[in-house]
Each structure stands twice: as C-alpha cells, then as structure tokens.
Amino acid sequence: MALGKEQMALLYRNLIRADHFDKMMMNRIMQGKLIGFYHPGDGAMAAGVGASTFLGDNDILNPHHRAHGLGYAAGRGIDVGRYLAEHTGKVDGCCGGRSSFHWSFPEKKLYGASGFIGWHFCPVVGWGWASKRKGNQMVLMASGDGSYGQGGAHEAMLFAMNWKLPIVFFCENNGMAIHSTISxxxxxxxxxxxxxxxxxxxxxxxxxxxxxxxxTVIAAREHALAGKGPTFVEAKTLRLREHDVGTPDLARAEPRDAQYLEELKKRDPVVLATTRVLAEKVLTQKQIDEIYKEAKEEVAAIEKFADDSPIAQPSIEELLAGVYVA
Amino acid sequence: MSEVRELPLVEAIREAYRQEMERDERVFMVGQDIAGGIFPHTKGLVEQFGTDRIVDTPLAEVGMYGTAFGAAMEGFRPIVDFMFAGFFLNAASPILAQTAQFRFIHGSQMSLPMVITAACGAGMRLGNEHAMLVHNMIAQVPGIKVCMPSTPYDAKGLMTAAIRDDNPVAFIWHLGTMMDRGPVPEEPYVVPLGVADVKREGSDVTLVANGFQYKNAEIVADKLAGEISVEIIDPRSFSPLDIDTILKSLEKTGRLVVVDESWESRSTASEIAAQVVDVGFDLLDAPIRRVTIPNIPLPGGHMEPYVAPNPDAIEAAVRDVCR
Incomplete structure (x- = not known):
C-alpha cells in the first residue's frame, strides 16, 4: 500500500525529530549530563520511526537498547521531556528516576530498553495472547539481530505461530552485537x-x-489484526558508531574499517528521506527548514524540562512503599 | 450447625481455582498438561472453562511463563503452573529479574497480578530437580510474595488470597501434603498472605514449621506431650514474613526451633533466626536451632529420610534447646 503525502510528511518529521533526540543524547553523554550508558542510533533512526508512527493507541510497543528506543518514542508521541528526566534521575522522569535507561511509559504501553537483551521475548507471548483476546490491538516486538541468539526468541516465535498471535517480530539487523559480527x-x-x-x-x-x-509494518499490522498471526519483518540497517559511547568500536578484536564506515554514511536515512520528499514534492525546502527549526526548539524544551526537574532522592521508607501494591 | 466438609489439600486448591475463575473472568490458568491434570489440582477444570482459560503450552517455560507475565500487564490475572517447582528455574530470569522488580523500577505505576504455582518437596526419592524447594530463592527478591500451605484449609484460603492479590505471588505446595484431608468451608474465603498461624499452643518451646514439615512437627509435639510443651507456628508465608507472631510466642517460651525444608544456609530458618536475634535477643533462654537440609544437593534413592528434615532431627533439636 502506497503512503499518502500526509503520512510521508509525518514520517519525515518524526525522523528528523528522532535524529535530533539521538544527537541530544550523544551530546549529553559526552558532556557528562546523562546517567549510565548511551547506545547511539546515529544513521539508524529510520527503522524505529517507520515501525511505530502508525501503530494504534492500544498496540503494545517495546523498543530495545539501540538509541534507547528514541525512534520508537518519536513515533509513539511520548513526552520526551519525561524520558530525558528519567535518564537523568529526576523526579519528573517517566519512572520516577528509578529505572536508569530501563524506561517505560506504562500508560502508553511502551516498555523500553533492558540490559537483559531479548527479555521481552518472554512477555511478548502474553501481550500477544491478551491482544488476541481483546481483538483490537497488536504487538510490535522490536529487537536487534543479536537478541535472536536467545532461546526465548524461539519460544516466542513458536507460541506466536501456534496460537496465531497478533505480533510483528520487527528485527533491526545492523550486523553487529557489541564487537561481534553477524557472521x-x-x-x-x-x-x-x-x-x-x-x-x-x-x-x-x-x-x-x-x-x-x-x-511494511502497516501491512503486517493489518495481517495481525485480521487474525492471521505473526509476521517477521527484518529491517536491514547499520551501525555508524561504537556499541555504546566510550566503548572501542571493534569487529571481533580489531577496529572497524574506517573506509567502510564512511561508505555507510551514504546510507544515512535522513539523506535518503530528504532526497525523496523533495523529489516527490511531499515537502518544500522551506517546510523542511521549518521542521528542523521546530525539532531544535523541541530539544531545547526537553532539555530545559529535564534540567529544571529536581533530582529524585526519596527516603528509604518511600521507596519501600513502592515495591508492592498495597 | 452442620460439620464442615473435609477435602484433600489438592482438591482445596482446585476449589479455589474454580471459584475464583467463576468470580472473575480475568483469571485463567496456563501450564503444561494442566488440561489433562498431570497433578489433580487442575483435573476437570478444562471441561468447565475451556481451552481459552485452561491453556496448555509447548514444553517451553519461558514462553509459558511469558503468557502469564504479558497477560498480567494487560489486565488479566493469570495462574501459571510450573508442575514441579524446580522447573521454575527455567524461567527464573523473567520471574526474579523482571516480574518481581518491574513495578518498582518502572515507578510503581503498574501492577502484575499473577500466581506462580508448583509442587515440590522431598518424599518421592526423585532427587534434587523434582524435590527442590525454591521458596527461599524466590523470597529473597523484593516485589513477589511467597507462601506454602500446610493444611487443606490454608491451601484454599491462601490460593484465593494469592489470586486476588495485585502482586505476583508464588504459591508452592508440598507433594507430601497433596492427599492430606482436612476441613474446608465450601464458600470462598481468604487466608491473608503474610500472617502466621499458631497451629498448636504450648509453653516450653516455639517450633516453626510449614508444609510437609508441619506434619513432622505435629508428630514430635505429640510424642513429647507431657514432657515438653511445644507451640507450633506455621509461618504460611515466607514473604512477607510474620515475625511478630513468632516473637509473641517467644515471650512465653524463650526457646526457638525453626524447621525449613531447604538448605541450611541463607534459608527462611536463617532469616527467622537473624530477625529474632536482632529484635528479640532478650526473649531467648537458649540458642536458636535450625533443622534444615545440610548444604548438599538433595539426593534421590534412599538418602532422603535422613538428609531432609525428619521427626528424629526435629525432636533432637527441641530437646537440645530445652536442656
């Protein structure tokens, strides 16, 4: 199904926003203004944006660690101010500043990254099971290529196909898992x-x-909602930078080839999308300039919100009260 | 008043499943071979509730557990059956690292109402995999509750409480109690989680025991009657642990023996001993004794009777603190 111009314009806007969010996170970790890790998505933000922009409000979405899910966050329309506040341990963080980068927006059914790569292959079965019974929702199960080494991935695919669950297994294959190559x-x-x-x-x-x-994801989602079961969508992407900021960028034990990485930059999704929206007259250069200006303003507002929020340091008693539902 | 009907423990559990599934459409069961009833606690339920609510899965504990985990996040109230409790270890990561801690880490915004159940225990000479008690491994992690019934009455009441609780609850039951009969009211009722029960009043020594070991404790208390007066406390839940009931008993007895069908180190017995020394040191007239499995994997064959806690070991410990 061909996309309409409005859909293309929305995707382009979300891609530019996501790209700005990723650069914001890069800048902040280099400045020491982010807690923990950042796993950059530079040059690979299109997959998350494309997969998430046209999901339904009831659909369940679970991004993995690459770009800490920011492509998906942009598509889902979450409050990125609360996302950044969470990454900086602030009271206005989406999880009260407790989760480091294991963030989520439960009210949006958006469950973010985990250090246990492939953890979500477990609950995805129940998300799919529940979605099938409710009938008006599906699951977009995002992950990288590395996570398909987990046994749980195979259990999830087995259950999904046995029970015809409405799940899209969306794999961002960038060919790298830390230092290991896909081969x-x-x-x-x-x-x-x-x-x-x-x-x-x-x-x-x-x-x-x-x-x-x-x-592709729109079609796979319709397939799922029609009761036809899961689809596997493999989005070939790339990794321009190291696994996480500060880790050497190696393939096995050797530095990745600089010339090869330069070649990859030609495949930057922003460059590809800009060329197309101009060529197909979806947007004018003036409109594109406006999208960039708004993205910069959005990032400034996000950073101000997170920086203005107080550091979260509740008492032990308050923390104890949050472990169980009373 | 008519006499209260008696049921075997396993049927008391099944009655809780049936009544709660009738009461709340969000409750369903998932496990392996539960429709046929590999253990009789699920026998016949599929005929009433169908395969949408009595869900058999492939032999894959992560996917099986994930059915419950994900469905709980979507507002269902699953009961997931691991058959033998040791098999829970195949899904230990999603249970202990994810489910139990999920609510807290994600800002205490959501609840994960679910029951994780399985049978366990020494007695069938099956060796560590089938007999292993896992209650202490689970109870160490905050965010999940853990209980084990000793009587049919407690079995129905604790299971009903577990199903209605908005937190993940591990309900472990001991194979050595499966066919024990006892009074079970027909109407639904709750035995609250985290509340211990004084199962037998006494004045010389406090004997804490649960599950199959509760039966051994009663054997010892009967044998010593007239010589040593034994008060038996059944903790019923391991997490949260009701230490107050134990301390109150010690005000009377001053002596404590804790039986725990688990390894000696880092067990509920160790935890109770530590808490009593911490806040009830002045109540003690003798050292605390723990009756547990020595720190060896539980062997099968003919070694269970003397490796696992047993009446002789319990009696020796009781006599030791009452010297």
Whole structure:
C-alpha cells in the first residue's frame, strides 16, 4: 500500500525529530549530563520511526537498547521531556528516576530498553495472547539481530505461530552485537530465515528507508489484526558508531574499517528521506527548514524540562512503599 | 450447625481455582498438561472453562511463563503452573529479574497480578530437580510474595488470597501434603498472605514449621506431650514474613526451633533466626536451632529420610534447646 503525502510528511518529521533526540543524547553523554550508558542510533533512526508512527493507541510497543528506543518514542508521541528526566534521575522522569535507561511509559504501553537483551521475548507471548483476546490491538516486538541468539526468541516465535498471535517480530539487523559480527553469531545472513521453521511469513526490507519500513509494518499490522498471526519483518540497517559511547568500536578484536564506515554514511536515512520528499514534492525546502527549526526548539524544551526537574532522592521508607501494591 | 466438609489439600486448591475463575473472568490458568491434570489440582477444570482459560503450552517455560507475565500487564490475572517447582528455574530470569522488580523500577505505576504455582518437596526419592524447594530463592527478591500451605484449609484460603492479590505471588505446595484431608468451608474465603498461624499452643518451646514439615512437627509435639510443651507456628508465608507472631510466642517460651525444608544456609530458618536475634535477643533462654537440609544437593534413592528434615532431627533439636 502506497503512503499518502500526509503520512510521508509525518514520517519525515518524526525522523528528523528522532535524529535530533539521538544527537541530544550523544551530546549529553559526552558532556557528562546523562546517567549510565548511551547506545547511539546515529544513521539508524529510520527503522524505529517507520515501525511505530502508525501503530494504534492500544498496540503494545517495546523498543530495545539501540538509541534507547528514541525512534520508537518519536513515533509513539511520548513526552520526551519525561524520558530525558528519567535518564537523568529526576523526579519528573517517566519512572520516577528509578529505572536508569530501563524506561517505560506504562500508560502508553511502551516498555523500553533492558540490559537483559531479548527479555521481552518472554512477555511478548502474553501481550500477544491478551491482544488476541481483546481483538483490537497488536504487538510490535522490536529487537536487534543479536537478541535472536536467545532461546526465548524461539519460544516466542513458536507460541506466536501456534496460537496465531497478533505480533510483528520487527528485527533491526545492523550486523553487529557489541564487537561481534553477524557472521560470527548466526549461520544465515538473514535473521528472518529463522521464521521459516515456524511457518511464519517473513520479509526483508531496507531499514534505512523510513517509508518502506512504515508501509511494511502497516501491512503486517493489518495481517495481525485480521487474525492471521505473526509476521517477521527484518529491517536491514547499520551501525555508524561504537556499541555504546566510550566503548572501542571493534569487529571481533580489531577496529572497524574506517573506509567502510564512511561508505555507510551514504546510507544515512535522513539523506535518503530528504532526497525523496523533495523529489516527490511531499515537502518544500522551506517546510523542511521549518521542521528542523521546530525539532531544535523541541530539544531545547526537553532539555530545559529535564534540567529544571529536581533530582529524585526519596527516603528509604518511600521507596519501600513502592515495591508492592498495597 | 452442620460439620464442615473435609477435602484433600489438592482438591482445596482446585476449589479455589474454580471459584475464583467463576468470580472473575480475568483469571485463567496456563501450564503444561494442566488440561489433562498431570497433578489433580487442575483435573476437570478444562471441561468447565475451556481451552481459552485452561491453556496448555509447548514444553517451553519461558514462553509459558511469558503468557502469564504479558497477560498480567494487560489486565488479566493469570495462574501459571510450573508442575514441579524446580522447573521454575527455567524461567527464573523473567520471574526474579523482571516480574518481581518491574513495578518498582518502572515507578510503581503498574501492577502484575499473577500466581506462580508448583509442587515440590522431598518424599518421592526423585532427587534434587523434582524435590527442590525454591521458596527461599524466590523470597529473597523484593516485589513477589511467597507462601506454602500446610493444611487443606490454608491451601484454599491462601490460593484465593494469592489470586486476588495485585502482586505476583508464588504459591508452592508440598507433594507430601497433596492427599492430606482436612476441613474446608465450601464458600470462598481468604487466608491473608503474610500472617502466621499458631497451629498448636504450648509453653516450653516455639517450633516453626510449614508444609510437609508441619506434619513432622505435629508428630514430635505429640510424642513429647507431657514432657515438653511445644507451640507450633506455621509461618504460611515466607514473604512477607510474620515475625511478630513468632516473637509473641517467644515471650512465653524463650526457646526457638525453626524447621525449613531447604538448605541450611541463607534459608527462611536463617532469616527467622537473624530477625529474632536482632529484635528479640532478650526473649531467648537458649540458642536458636535450625533443622534444615545440610548444604548438599538433595539426593534421590534412599538418602532422603535422613538428609531432609525428619521427626528424629526435629525432636533432637527441641530437646537440645530445652536442656
């Protein structure tokens, strides 16, 4: 299904926003103004934006650690001020400043990154089971290629196909897991080849093309909501930088090839999308300039909100009161 | 007044499932071979509730557990059955690292109402995998409650409480109590989690015991009657732990023996001993004795009777603190 111009304009706007959010996080961790890690999404923000922008309000979304889910956050329309406040341990953080980067927006059914890579292959079965019973919602299960080494991934695919659960297994394959290359970790170049054993429909797409990603996920979502079961969508993407800021950028034990990385930059999704929206007259250069200006203003407001929020340091008694539902 | 009907413990659990599933459509069960009833606690439920609510899964504990975990986040109230409690370790990461701590880490914004249940215990000579008691492993983690019934009455009441609780609750039951009969009211009722029960009043020594070991404690108390007056306290829940009932008993007895069918180190017995020394030191007239499994994997074959806690070991400990 071809996208309309309004849909394309919205995707473009979200891509530019997500790209600005990622750069904001990069800047802040370099300045020491972020708690913990940042796993940059530089050059790979299209997949999350394309996968999340046209989900329904009831759909369940669970981004992984790459860019700390900011592509998905941009598409979902969450309050990124509260997201940044969480990453800086502030009282206005989306989880009260407790979660470090294991953030979530439960009221939006948006469950963010975990250090246990592939943790969400476990609850995704129940999210799918519940969604099937409710009938008006589905699950977008986002992960990287590395997480498909987890046994839980196979259990989730088994259950999803057995029970025809409304789940899209959305794999951002950037070919790297910390220092390990995909050829070291998987016998086949396409992670989606795993779906074959479960009889699950699978498709490989260009994860740098935000429009192609959105078109594919819209179709997979309709398939799921029609009761036809899960789909595996493999979005081929790339990793321009190190796994997380401060870690050496190695392939196995050697530095990644600089010339190869320069080549990858030609595949920057912002460059690709800008070329297309201009060529197809979806947006004018003036409108694009306005989108950039608004994204910068949004980032400034996000940072001000998070920086103005007080540090969260509740008493032990207050913390104890939060462990159980009374 | 008519006499209260008697049921085996396993049927008391099943009655709690049935009544709560009738009462609340959000309650469902998921496990392996529960429709057929590999243990009789689920027998016949599929005929009443169908396969939408008595859900059999492939042999895959992470996916099986995930059915419950994810559904609880979506407003359902699942009961997930691991068959034998040791098998829970196949899903220990999502249970202990994710589920239990999820609410707190994510800002105490959501609840995860679910029951994790399984059978356990020494007695069938099956070895560590099937017999392993896991209550202490689970109870160490904040955010999940843990209980184990000793009687059919407590079994129905604790299970009803566990299903109605808005937190994850591990309900472990001991195979050695499965067919024990006792009075069970027909109407639904709750035995509150985190509340211990004085099962037998006495004045010389406080004997804490639970599950199958509660039965051993009663054997010892009967044997010593007339010589040593034993007060038996059943903690019923390991987390939260009702230490106050134990301290109150010690005001009377001044002597404490804790039986825990678990390894000697870092067990509920250790925890009770530590808390009593911490806040009830002046109540003690003798050292605290723990009756537990020595720090060895529980062997199968013919070694269970002397490796696991037993009446002789309990009696020796009681006599020791009453010297």
């Amino acid at each position: 070291d970790m998987h016998p086949m170049p396409d992670i989606s080849s795993l779906a074959q054993g479960y009889g699950m429909p699978a498709v490989v797409i260009d994860g740098q093309d935000v429009f192609a990603v959105a078109e």
